[in-house]
Amino acid sequence: MVASGEATPAPDAGSRARSAGEAAFGPDWKPAWRASAPGRIELLGNHLDYNGGPVLAAAIDRSVVVLADGGGEPGAVEAVFADTDRSREEVNAAELGDWRNHGAPSGPADYLRGVIAEAGARGNALRSPARLALAGDVPLGFGLSSSAAVCVAMVLAAVERPPGGADLVRIAQGAEHRAGAPVGGMDQSASVAGGVVLFDGETLGVERLEPDLGQYVFAVVDSGVKRSVGASAYPTRVREARQALDLAREILGEDVPNAASLRRQHLEALEAAAQRDSRLRRELLKRLRHIVTETARVEEGVGAIRAGDWAAFGHLMTASGRSSAMDYEISHPKVEELVGETLAVDGVLGARMMGGGGGGTALSLLERSAVERLDATLRGGYYRRYEMADRPDLIQVCRFAPGAVLESLA
Ligand code: GLA
Numbered sequence: 001m002v003a004s005g006e007a008t009p010a011p012d013a014g015s016r017a018r019s020a021g022e023a024a025f026g027p028d029w030k031p032a033w034r035a036s037a038p039g040r041i042e043l044l045g046n047h048l049d050y051n052g053g054p055v056l057a058a059a060i061d062r063s064v065v066v067l068a069d070g071g072g073e074p075g076a077v078e079a080v081f082a083d084t085d086r087s088r089e090e091v092n093a094a095e096l097g098d099w100r101n102h103g104a105p106s107g108p109a110d111y112l113r114g115v116i117a118e119a120g121a122r123g124n125a126l127r128s129p130a131r132l133a134l135a136g137d138v139p140l141g142f143g144l145s146s147s148a149a150v151c152v153a154m155v156l157a158a159v160e161r162p163p164g165g166a167d168l169v170r171i172a173q174g175a176e177h178r179a180g181a182p183v184g185g186m187d188q189s190a191s192v193a194g195g196v197v198l199f200d201g202e203t204l205g206v207e208r209l210e211p212d213l214g215q216y217v218f219a220v221v222d223s224g225v226k227r228s229v230g231a232s233a234y235p236t237r238v239r240e241a242r243q244a245l246d247l248a249r250e251i252l253g254e255d256v257p258n259a260a261s262l263r264r265q266h267l268e269a270l271e272a273a274a275q276r277d278s279r280l281r282r283e284l285l286k287r288l289r290h291i292v293t294e295t296a297r298v299e300e301g302v303g304a305i306r307a308g309d310w311a312a313f314g315h316l317m318t319a320s321g322r323s324s325a326m327d328y329e330i331s332h333p334k335v336e337e338l339v340g341e342t343l344a345v346d347g348v349l350g351a352r353m354m355g356g357g358g359g360g361t362a363l364s365l366l367e368r369s370a371v372e373r374l375d376a377t378l379r380g381g382y383y384r385r386y387e388m389a390d391r392p393d394l395i396q397v398c399r400f401a402p403g404a405v406l407e408s409l410a
Pocket of ligand 1: 042045046047048049050145183184185186187229354355356357
Protein backbone atom coordinates (compact mmCIF):
# COMPACT_ATOMS: atom_id res chain seq x y z
CA MET A 1 0.00 0.00 0.00
CA VAL A 2 1.40 3.39 -0.90
CA ALA A 3 1.27 5.47 2.25
CA SER A 4 0.92 8.63 0.24
CA GLY A 5 -1.43 7.51 -2.51
CA GLU A 6 -4.65 9.17 -3.55
CA ALA A 7 -6.66 7.39 -0.88
CA THR A 8 -5.11 9.48 1.93
CA PRO A 9 -7.35 12.48 2.61
CA ALA A 10 -5.41 15.76 2.49
CA PRO A 11 -4.97 17.22 5.98
CA ASP A 12 -7.37 20.10 6.50
CA ALA A 13 -5.35 23.27 6.16
CA GLY A 14 -8.44 25.43 6.80
CA SER A 15 -8.99 24.09 10.31
CA ARG A 16 -5.28 24.28 11.14
CA ALA A 17 -5.29 27.92 10.05
CA ARG A 18 -8.39 28.60 12.12
CA SER A 19 -6.98 27.13 15.32
CA ALA A 20 -3.65 28.92 14.83
CA GLY A 21 -5.54 32.19 14.28
CA GLU A 22 -7.63 31.71 17.42
CA ALA A 23 -4.56 30.82 19.46
CA ALA A 24 -2.68 33.88 18.21
CA PHE A 25 -5.41 36.53 18.09
CA GLY A 26 -7.85 35.32 20.75
CA PRO A 27 -11.33 33.77 20.69
CA ASP A 28 -12.98 36.87 19.19
CA TRP A 29 -10.93 36.48 15.98
CA LYS A 30 -13.58 35.71 13.36
CA PRO A 31 -12.20 35.29 9.86
CA ALA A 32 -14.29 37.03 7.21
CA TRP A 33 -12.31 35.79 4.20
CA ARG A 34 -10.84 32.50 3.09
CA ALA A 35 -8.28 32.56 0.29
CA SER A 36 -6.75 29.41 -1.10
CA ALA A 37 -4.15 28.86 -3.80
CA PRO A 38 -2.89 25.54 -5.17
CA GLY A 39 0.68 24.38 -5.68
CA ARG A 40 1.73 23.24 -9.13
CA ILE A 41 3.63 20.63 -11.04
CA GLU A 42 5.78 21.66 -13.99
CA LEU A 43 5.17 19.13 -16.75
CA LEU A 44 7.66 20.45 -19.33
CA GLY A 45 9.55 23.70 -19.86
CA ASN A 46 12.17 23.83 -17.14
CA HIS A 47 13.66 27.30 -16.54
CA LEU A 48 11.89 28.70 -19.57
CA ASP A 49 9.49 31.11 -17.88
CA TYR A 50 12.00 33.88 -17.08
CA ASN A 51 13.55 33.24 -20.50
CA GLY A 52 10.30 34.22 -22.19
CA GLY A 53 9.46 30.68 -23.24
CA PRO A 54 6.50 28.33 -22.99
CA VAL A 55 5.85 26.03 -20.01
CA LEU A 56 3.31 23.25 -19.54
CA ALA A 57 2.22 23.31 -15.91
CA ALA A 58 -0.72 22.20 -13.80
CA ALA A 59 -2.32 23.31 -10.55
CA ILE A 60 -2.60 20.37 -8.14
CA ASP A 61 -4.75 19.23 -5.25
CA ARG A 62 -2.45 20.62 -2.53
CA SER A 63 -3.05 24.19 -1.50
CA VAL A 64 -2.27 27.01 0.89
CA VAL A 65 -5.15 28.54 2.84
CA VAL A 66 -5.17 32.02 4.35
CA LEU A 67 -7.99 33.17 6.63
CA ALA A 68 -8.35 36.91 7.23
CA ASP A 69 -10.46 39.04 9.55
CA GLY A 70 -10.71 42.77 9.88
CA GLY A 71 -9.95 43.32 13.53
CA GLY A 72 -6.33 44.29 14.11
CA GLU A 73 -4.54 47.60 14.54
CA PRO A 74 -5.16 50.15 11.77
CA GLY A 75 -2.37 50.23 9.19
CA ALA A 76 -1.00 46.86 10.24
CA VAL A 77 -1.22 43.35 8.90
CA GLU A 78 -0.62 40.62 11.43
CA ALA A 79 -0.06 37.02 10.45
CA VAL A 80 0.40 33.67 12.08
CA PHE A 81 1.83 30.67 10.24
CA ALA A 82 0.26 27.46 11.49
CA ASP A 83 2.72 25.08 9.86
CA THR A 84 5.98 26.64 10.92
CA ASP A 85 6.66 27.85 14.45
CA ARG A 86 3.28 29.57 14.86
CA SER A 87 5.22 32.79 15.36
CA ARG A 88 3.24 35.96 14.97
CA GLU A 89 4.44 38.61 12.56
CA GLU A 90 3.25 42.16 12.43
CA VAL A 91 3.93 44.25 9.37
CA ASN A 92 3.17 47.92 9.20
CA ALA A 93 2.69 48.90 5.57
CA ALA A 94 3.86 52.50 6.08
CA GLU A 95 7.03 51.46 7.91
CA LEU A 96 7.72 48.69 5.40
CA GLY A 97 7.75 51.13 2.46
CA ASP A 98 9.70 49.80 -0.52
CA TRP A 99 11.14 46.82 1.42
CA ARG A 100 13.48 44.38 -0.30
CA ASN A 101 15.23 41.47 1.33
CA HIS A 102 19.00 41.22 1.03
CA GLY A 103 19.68 37.54 0.40
CA ALA A 104 17.42 34.52 0.19
CA PRO A 105 13.95 34.43 1.82
CA SER A 106 14.22 33.17 5.39
CA GLY A 107 10.59 32.09 5.84
CA PRO A 108 6.94 32.92 5.20
CA ALA A 109 7.23 36.28 7.00
CA ASP A 110 9.48 37.50 4.19
CA TYR A 111 6.78 36.60 1.67
CA LEU A 112 4.25 38.52 3.77
CA ARG A 113 6.52 41.58 3.70
CA GLY A 114 7.00 41.08 -0.03
CA VAL A 115 3.24 40.91 -0.63
CA ILE A 116 2.52 44.05 1.39
CA ALA A 117 5.36 46.04 -0.20
CA GLU A 118 4.57 44.89 -3.74
CA ALA A 119 0.82 45.45 -3.42
CA GLY A 120 1.55 48.97 -2.13
CA ALA A 121 4.04 49.71 -4.89
CA ARG A 122 1.41 48.70 -7.46
CA GLY A 123 -1.20 50.96 -5.88
CA ASN A 124 -3.36 48.26 -4.28
CA ALA A 125 -4.99 49.22 -0.98
CA LEU A 126 -4.84 46.62 1.77
CA ARG A 127 -7.81 45.28 3.68
CA SER A 128 -7.38 47.44 6.66
CA PRO A 129 -6.77 46.21 9.22
CA ALA A 130 -6.24 42.48 8.71
CA ARG A 131 -5.17 39.55 10.83
CA LEU A 132 -4.20 36.52 8.77
CA ALA A 133 -3.73 32.86 9.64
CA LEU A 134 -2.00 30.62 7.12
CA ALA A 135 -1.70 26.86 6.73
CA GLY A 136 -0.94 24.65 3.76
CA ASP A 137 -0.86 21.18 2.32
CA VAL A 138 1.80 22.15 -0.22
CA PRO A 139 4.91 20.67 1.35
CA LEU A 140 7.71 23.19 1.85
CA GLY A 141 11.00 22.72 -0.03
CA PHE A 142 9.44 19.95 -2.09
CA GLY A 143 9.40 21.80 -5.41
CA LEU A 144 5.63 22.17 -5.67
CA SER A 145 5.80 25.95 -5.45
CA SER A 146 4.68 26.42 -1.91
CA SER A 147 6.07 29.97 -1.99
CA ALA A 148 3.99 30.96 -5.03
CA ALA A 149 0.87 29.47 -3.43
CA VAL A 150 1.64 31.36 -0.20
CA CYS A 151 2.05 34.65 -2.06
CA VAL A 152 -1.05 34.24 -4.26
CA ALA A 153 -3.21 33.33 -1.25
CA MET A 154 -1.80 36.20 0.82
CA VAL A 155 -2.47 38.74 -1.95
CA LEU A 156 -6.09 37.53 -2.16
CA ALA A 157 -6.49 37.70 1.62
CA ALA A 158 -4.70 40.98 2.33
CA VAL A 159 -5.54 43.22 -0.64
CA GLU A 160 -8.84 45.07 -0.44
CA ARG A 161 -9.89 44.55 -4.04
CA PRO A 162 -7.54 41.85 -5.28
CA PRO A 163 -7.13 41.69 -9.05
CA GLY A 164 -7.28 38.40 -10.95
CA GLY A 165 -5.32 36.93 -13.86
CA ALA A 166 -1.96 38.37 -14.85
CA ASP A 167 -2.29 41.34 -12.43
CA LEU A 168 -2.60 38.98 -9.48
CA VAL A 169 0.33 36.97 -10.85
CA ARG A 170 2.48 40.13 -11.09
CA ILE A 171 1.91 41.09 -7.44
CA ALA A 172 2.63 37.56 -6.21
CA GLN A 173 5.72 37.26 -8.41
CA GLY A 174 6.93 40.74 -7.38
CA ALA A 175 6.47 39.69 -3.74
CA GLU A 176 8.80 36.72 -4.27
CA HIS A 177 11.35 38.97 -5.97
CA ARG A 178 11.25 41.32 -2.98
CA ALA A 179 11.63 38.36 -0.64
CA GLY A 180 14.81 37.39 -2.50
CA ALA A 181 13.79 34.75 -5.08
CA PRO A 182 14.10 36.03 -8.70
CA VAL A 183 11.47 33.61 -10.04
CA GLY A 184 9.63 33.61 -13.37
CA GLY A 185 5.82 33.82 -13.44
CA MET A 186 4.90 30.22 -14.19
CA ASP A 187 4.19 28.97 -10.67
CA GLN A 188 1.88 31.86 -9.83
CA SER A 189 0.14 31.65 -13.22
CA ALA A 190 -0.59 27.94 -12.81
CA SER A 191 -1.85 28.57 -9.28
CA VAL A 192 -4.12 31.41 -10.38
CA ALA A 193 -5.45 29.76 -13.57
CA GLY A 194 -5.93 26.21 -12.29
CA GLY A 195 -6.02 23.03 -14.39
CA VAL A 196 -3.38 22.33 -17.02
CA VAL A 197 -1.98 25.38 -18.77
CA LEU A 198 0.37 26.30 -21.53
CA PHE A 199 2.02 29.37 -20.03
CA ASP A 200 3.79 32.02 -22.12
CA GLY A 201 6.77 33.51 -20.29
CA GLU A 202 6.86 36.54 -22.56
CA THR A 203 3.27 37.72 -22.03
CA LEU A 204 2.32 35.79 -18.84
CA GLY A 205 -0.66 34.56 -20.87
CA VAL A 206 -2.13 31.11 -20.26
CA GLU A 207 -3.94 28.76 -22.58
CA ARG A 208 -5.95 26.00 -20.96
CA LEU A 209 -5.57 22.41 -22.06
CA GLU A 210 -7.94 19.59 -21.15
CA PRO A 211 -5.78 16.49 -21.22
CA ASP A 212 -7.28 13.07 -20.80
CA LEU A 213 -4.75 11.07 -18.80
CA GLY A 214 -6.61 7.79 -19.14
CA GLN A 215 -4.82 5.15 -17.08
CA TYR A 216 -1.83 7.41 -16.39
CA VAL A 217 -1.03 9.67 -13.45
CA PHE A 218 1.58 12.25 -12.61
CA ALA A 219 3.33 11.60 -9.32
CA VAL A 220 6.01 13.53 -7.46
CA VAL A 221 8.77 11.50 -5.91
CA ASP A 222 10.64 12.98 -2.95
CA SER A 223 14.44 13.01 -3.15
CA GLY A 224 14.78 14.02 0.50
CA VAL A 225 16.97 16.96 -0.55
CA LYS A 226 15.30 20.13 0.70
CA ARG A 227 15.81 23.21 -1.43
CA SER A 228 14.70 26.75 -1.89
CA VAL A 229 14.92 28.81 -5.04
CA GLY A 230 16.60 31.82 -3.43
CA ALA A 231 19.35 29.73 -1.84
CA SER A 232 20.06 27.51 -4.89
CA ALA A 233 21.97 28.08 -8.15
CA TYR A 234 18.72 29.58 -9.50
CA PRO A 235 19.77 33.25 -9.22
CA THR A 236 23.07 32.40 -10.96
CA ARG A 237 21.22 30.74 -13.84
CA VAL A 238 18.94 33.77 -14.18
CA ARG A 239 22.04 35.98 -14.49
CA GLU A 240 23.78 33.63 -16.92
CA ALA A 241 20.69 33.42 -19.12
CA ARG A 242 20.51 37.22 -19.27
CA GLN A 243 24.18 37.48 -20.12
CA ALA A 244 23.83 34.82 -22.85
CA LEU A 245 20.84 36.68 -24.32
CA ASP A 246 22.74 39.99 -24.42
CA LEU A 247 25.64 38.32 -26.23
CA ALA A 248 23.30 36.52 -28.65
CA ARG A 249 21.67 39.84 -29.53
CA GLU A 250 25.01 41.51 -30.12
CA ILE A 251 26.61 38.66 -32.06
CA LEU A 252 23.62 37.70 -34.20
CA GLY A 253 22.74 41.34 -34.85
CA GLU A 254 19.08 40.35 -35.07
CA ASP A 255 16.01 41.24 -33.13
CA VAL A 256 15.96 38.56 -30.41
CA PRO A 257 12.96 39.24 -28.13
CA ASN A 258 14.02 36.64 -25.56
CA ALA A 259 16.29 33.62 -25.21
CA ALA A 260 13.45 31.18 -25.89
CA SER A 261 12.89 32.74 -29.32
CA LEU A 262 16.29 31.43 -30.46
CA ARG A 263 16.23 28.41 -32.77
CA ARG A 264 18.73 25.66 -33.55
CA GLN A 265 20.29 27.61 -36.43
CA HIS A 266 20.96 30.54 -34.06
CA LEU A 267 22.56 28.17 -31.61
CA GLU A 268 24.80 26.80 -34.33
CA ALA A 269 25.80 30.32 -35.38
CA LEU A 270 26.61 31.16 -31.76
CA GLU A 271 28.61 27.96 -31.31
CA ALA A 272 30.66 28.92 -34.39
CA ALA A 273 31.08 32.48 -33.12
CA ALA A 274 32.36 31.16 -29.78
CA GLN A 275 35.54 30.02 -31.57
CA ARG A 276 36.41 33.70 -32.04
CA ASP A 277 34.60 35.40 -29.18
CA SER A 278 35.77 34.28 -25.75
CA ARG A 279 32.87 36.04 -24.03
CA LEU A 280 30.61 33.22 -25.23
CA ARG A 281 31.85 30.87 -22.55
CA ARG A 282 31.11 27.15 -22.77
CA GLU A 283 28.60 27.26 -19.93
CA LEU A 284 26.66 30.11 -21.55
CA LEU A 285 26.32 28.07 -24.74
CA LYS A 286 25.09 25.13 -22.68
CA ARG A 287 22.46 27.29 -20.99
CA LEU A 288 21.29 28.46 -24.42
CA ARG A 289 21.24 24.90 -25.74
CA HIS A 290 18.92 23.88 -22.92
CA ILE A 291 16.63 26.84 -23.60
CA VAL A 292 16.47 26.14 -27.34
CA THR A 293 15.93 22.37 -27.04
CA GLU A 294 13.51 22.68 -24.12
CA THR A 295 11.38 25.18 -26.05
CA ALA A 296 11.16 22.66 -28.91
CA ARG A 297 10.21 19.92 -26.41
CA VAL A 298 7.35 22.01 -25.02
CA GLU A 299 6.07 22.67 -28.53
CA GLU A 300 6.15 18.93 -29.24
CA GLY A 301 4.65 18.20 -25.83
CA VAL A 302 1.58 20.31 -26.60
CA GLY A 303 1.02 18.16 -29.70
CA ALA A 304 1.49 14.96 -27.66
CA ILE A 305 -1.04 16.13 -25.05
CA ARG A 306 -3.56 17.05 -27.72
CA ALA A 307 -3.09 13.66 -29.37
CA GLY A 308 -3.24 11.85 -26.00
CA ASP A 309 0.18 10.35 -26.83
CA TRP A 310 1.46 9.89 -23.27
CA ALA A 311 4.32 7.62 -24.31
CA ALA A 312 5.69 10.48 -26.43
CA PHE A 313 5.07 12.94 -23.60
CA GLY A 314 6.97 10.69 -21.18
CA HIS A 315 9.99 10.60 -23.53
CA LEU A 316 9.94 14.39 -23.74
CA MET A 317 9.88 14.64 -19.93
CA THR A 318 12.88 12.37 -19.59
CA ALA A 319 14.78 14.30 -22.27
CA SER A 320 13.86 17.55 -20.51
CA GLY A 321 15.33 16.28 -17.25
CA ARG A 322 18.58 15.25 -18.93
CA SER A 323 18.91 18.65 -20.54
CA SER A 324 18.25 20.41 -17.21
CA ALA A 325 20.91 18.27 -15.56
CA MET A 326 23.55 18.28 -18.32
CA ASP A 327 23.11 21.64 -20.07
CA TYR A 328 21.41 23.88 -17.53
CA GLU A 329 23.28 22.09 -14.72
CA ILE A 330 20.51 22.81 -12.27
CA SER A 331 19.59 19.34 -10.99
CA HIS A 332 21.05 17.53 -7.97
CA PRO A 333 22.98 14.23 -8.19
CA LYS A 334 20.55 12.54 -5.81
CA VAL A 335 17.56 13.67 -7.88
CA GLU A 336 19.24 12.23 -10.97
CA GLU A 337 19.86 8.97 -9.14
CA LEU A 338 16.19 8.87 -8.16
CA VAL A 339 15.11 9.63 -11.74
CA GLY A 340 17.28 6.76 -13.03
CA GLU A 341 15.75 4.31 -10.57
CA THR A 342 12.23 5.55 -11.30
CA LEU A 343 12.68 5.13 -15.06
CA ALA A 344 13.70 1.51 -14.60
CA VAL A 345 10.30 0.61 -13.14
CA ASP A 346 7.85 -1.09 -15.48
CA GLY A 347 4.93 1.20 -16.32
CA VAL A 348 6.86 4.49 -15.92
CA LEU A 349 6.66 6.54 -19.12
CA GLY A 350 8.96 9.38 -18.12
CA ALA A 351 10.66 11.09 -15.18
CA ARG A 352 12.59 14.29 -14.63
CA MET A 353 13.80 16.83 -12.13
CA MET A 354 11.21 19.56 -11.74
CA GLY A 355 11.14 23.25 -10.87
CA GLY A 356 13.97 25.41 -9.59
CA GLY A 357 16.45 22.57 -9.10
CA GLY A 358 19.05 21.68 -6.50
CA GLY A 359 16.86 18.98 -4.92
CA GLY A 360 13.16 18.70 -4.17
CA THR A 361 11.13 16.16 -6.07
CA ALA A 362 11.25 14.37 -9.38
CA LEU A 363 8.11 14.30 -11.49
CA SER A 364 7.09 11.00 -13.04
CA LEU A 365 4.38 10.00 -15.48
CA LEU A 366 3.31 6.42 -14.98
CA GLU A 367 0.50 3.94 -15.21
CA ARG A 368 -1.77 4.22 -12.22
CA SER A 369 -1.19 0.54 -11.53
CA ALA A 370 2.60 1.10 -11.40
CA VAL A 371 2.50 3.49 -8.42
CA GLU A 372 2.72 0.71 -5.84
CA ARG A 373 5.50 -0.98 -7.80
CA LEU A 374 7.46 2.26 -7.91
CA ASP A 375 6.94 2.74 -4.18
CA ALA A 376 8.17 -0.79 -3.39
CA THR A 377 11.16 -0.48 -5.71
CA LEU A 378 12.31 2.82 -4.26
CA ARG A 379 11.73 1.73 -0.66
CA GLY A 380 13.98 -1.24 -1.36
CA GLY A 381 16.50 0.94 -3.25
CA TYR A 382 17.00 4.70 -3.11
CA TYR A 383 14.95 5.22 0.07
CA ARG A 384 16.68 2.37 1.85
CA ARG A 385 20.13 3.65 0.83
CA TYR A 386 19.32 7.12 2.14
CA GLU A 387 17.53 5.87 5.27
CA MET A 388 14.18 7.30 4.30
CA ALA A 389 12.28 4.05 3.80
CA ASP A 390 10.20 4.48 6.96
CA ARG A 391 8.88 7.91 5.95
CA PRO A 392 5.33 8.33 4.66
CA ASP A 393 4.32 10.49 1.69
CA LEU A 394 7.43 9.87 -0.38
CA ILE A 395 5.44 9.40 -3.58
CA GLN A 396 2.45 11.64 -4.08
CA VAL A 397 0.01 11.20 -6.93
CA CYS A 398 -1.12 14.67 -8.00
CA ARG A 399 -4.56 15.39 -9.39
CA PHE A 400 -5.21 18.49 -11.47
CA ALA A 401 -7.13 21.09 -9.46
CA PRO A 402 -8.92 24.43 -9.87
CA GLY A 403 -7.12 27.74 -9.44
CA ALA A 404 -6.91 30.18 -6.52
CA VAL A 405 -10.15 31.47 -4.97
CA LEU A 406 -11.27 34.04 -2.43
CA GLU A 407 -14.49 33.33 -0.53
CA SER A 408 -16.39 35.52 1.87
CA LEU A 409 -17.14 33.77 5.15
CA ALA A 410 -19.48 36.49 6.35
C1 GLA B 1 10.86 27.63 -9.90
C2 GLA B 1 10.49 29.07 -10.22
C3 GLA B 1 9.74 29.16 -11.55
C4 GLA B 1 10.49 28.44 -12.66
C5 GLA B 1 10.93 27.06 -12.22
C6 GLA B 1 11.84 26.40 -13.21
O1 GLA B 1 9.72 26.88 -9.68
O2 GLA B 1 9.70 29.59 -9.17
O3 GLA B 1 9.50 30.51 -11.87
O4 GLA B 1 11.55 29.22 -13.13
O5 GLA B 1 11.60 27.09 -10.98
O6 GLA B 1 11.20 26.17 -14.40
